Amino acid sequence: MRIGKRFGAVLEALEKGQPVDLSAMPPAPEDLPQASKALTVPLVVPPAVEQVHPVMASDTPRTPVAHTEPQTVLDALQQRLNKYREAGTQARSSGDERKARMHERIAKQYQDAIRAHRAGRKVDFAELPVPPGFPPIPGVEPTTGTEEDAVAATLAAAQKLASSEDIAPAEEDGDEDEDEPPAQAPVSKKPLIPSSRSLPEPKASSSKESLSPSVREQLALLEARKLQYQRAALQAKRGRDLEQAKAHLRLAKCLEAQIIQVRAGRPLDLSKVPSPLTDEEGDFILIHHEDLRLSQKAEEVYAQLQKMLQEQHEKCLLFSKQFMHQGNVAETTRFEKLAQDRKKQLEILHLAQAQGLDPPSHHFELKTFQTVRIFSELNSTEMHLIIVRGMNLPAPPGVTPDDLDAFVRFEFHYPNSDQAQKSKTAVVKNTNSPEFDQLFKLNINRNHRGFRRVIQSKGIKFEIFHKGSFFRSDKLVGTAHLKLERLENECEIREILEVLDGRKPTGGKLEVRVRLREPLSGQDMQTVTENWLVLEPRGL
Structure with missing residues (x-):
């Protein structure tokens, strides 16, 4: 009994991962003198100690108690298949469906391995879970190791068998294996792991x-x-x-x-x-780079890289769409491939982040693109006028700049002066720097000579007013004029116009934009230089 208590203390220390000196432990019963062996037989020894005694003192590898030594690979595979089928049947009879399904999946693995071996195909025996206490497959090196190796093997098997079902914690795998042996022999798994370590x-x-x-x-x-x-x-x-x-x-x-x-x-x-x-x-999260010491820093780097890749992906799609509208197949294909590359890099980045890896090494390259500017969302029969803002607009006499209630009226003399297209912005009160940001759609005919004449000579006239009260009319505070000749070769004009009082500058400004789908003559070619993000491949 005293010897049993000593072994119990040793087992507890092994389970806690503490170092154990086995040199002071007594030998196995078969190594004792015959008289002492006769005395130990009638003693009631705890089951766990009784199972561990021969393994702890033996210098030979583990010898299974209830399993015959297989002579061939097929014999070993068939023994393990039968074992897992039996364990699955036992689990189902005890009402544990999840464990039964797990054993059936392992049995299916062994069935596939047997078929592959009979067909002469290569079988990776390391991926097959090993029932506790079973001898190694003939001709295959046994994987004996520490408790941690057993944990690694259990995890690898669980990962191989992972399916759409809920996966239990790692400790449950130990419990499942612990329930398997009663079908053949009363040897529990828990003593086997320390015993393999003790060898x-x-x-x-x-x-x-x-x-x-x-x-x-x-x-x-x-x-x-x-x-x-x-x-x-x-x-x-x-x-x-x-x-x-x-x-x-x-x-x-x-x-x-x-x-x-x-x-x-x-x-x-x-x-x-x-x-x-x-x-x-x-x-x-593993940290390998000197400049990424904290997981929060790594998350920030990931966010920045993903943002840059997303922006470049969208630019490539935009450029491809612009060339497609121009009928330029070569440039369209080129930018589509660039967009696909950006998308692939983005997916690689997402995958690396999901796996908890460090942000990949990267650098920037200057890339220059010749692009064609086009506003594909516009129709060819419309022109967009955007009145953006006024800056430091003059106030009429008797009104302070902070009391200015400004609005802008414009005239576009097309199709003719009598049928000019007119409109005005909403009133922005109590400021001399109002933000209008208002869009007006003007009807045009690109091929009409009258439209070309208006573009080349008249442009668009703007008038800035202070809104009057109930008894007072609106007061004109200044005018501005936008020339449109640049629309011949450009599809967008953006100007900050001087606000005049007659011909005298007032110091005020008016920002406006005009857009066409594409220039009236030729193409709006632009050179774009980008800092192109390049992810470096990870070393394997």
């Missing part, structure tokens, strides 16, 4: 003594880092973020390879060791 302990302790202090420090660093990533993978899986869990498991596997390399006496390149996680309980 190499005496060798590891003796080998560590022969290692130099610097190598021991490297091993401690790598093992602590590996444990950190495995815990991060468990945390990500609890949050149902399988992509993040996979990323952490890949890094944990990389660290395992580096641990093996150091134990073999090879030098370690610290620059290739994965960086530590910023917060074990946080979102596990």
